[in-house]
């Protein structure tokens with residue numbers, strides 16, 4: 001019975017991770033569980049957003065998506081506009097260099113080497129800034145391609161979904177193979193109003209909330225015989241399987 005139960009658990013985990021999340025290629029993550037938003041001070045020339053609007057949309061996006069993961073300790077709260085930061089012509093790596101440590105910098109860029117197609121709404125990443133600190137950066141498409149900018153016509157709900165998706169990259173999450181996940185590479189044809197279990201798993205993997213369940217080392221404290229012991233052992237096996245298997249699906 002115990003063998004069958006463990007096998008069933010493994011099957012469940014395998015089945016669950018077939019279209020699992022990935023991490024960003026450099027495997028960076030914040031060293032803290034509380035990150036703030038910083039908005040670049042430059043105006044957006046072509047997409048009708050402003051730094052103040054980006055701050056409102058960004059904070060709302062965090063509350064609507066990533067701050068709702070009960071199994072993760074990560075919280076993205078608070079933010080401000082920094083008039084001294086200008087990313088108007090920056091590539092993503094140039095913007096990342098300017099992002100203060102432990103913040104996600106959000107701004108508008110009209111760089112057409114990066115935004116060479118109107119269908120690219122935004123880009124996001126995480127890495128090391130010019131002070132050697134871990135930070136995240138997220139740029140919204142402010143370029144004009146053949147006189148067009150698609151960000152300018154997006155509804156607020158879709159703008160929040162775009163900011164949440166790119167913030168996922170800025171937190172260290174790569175693209176998911178699951179088409180219903182927020183972190184799927186395309187949001188065309190759907191409005192992603194909430195995270196899926198796959199997105200939950202990604203954030204929880206990077207920033208887990210401390211477990212209240214007794215650890216493996218406390219297995220001897222179980223007093224109710226074989227059934228209780230096997231239950232705790234299964235939890236330990238499940239934990240190890242998650243830790244070992246998840247990275248194999250990363251890009």
Ligand SMILES: [Zn+2]
Pocket residue numbers: 165166169175184185
């Ligand atoms: Zn993406």
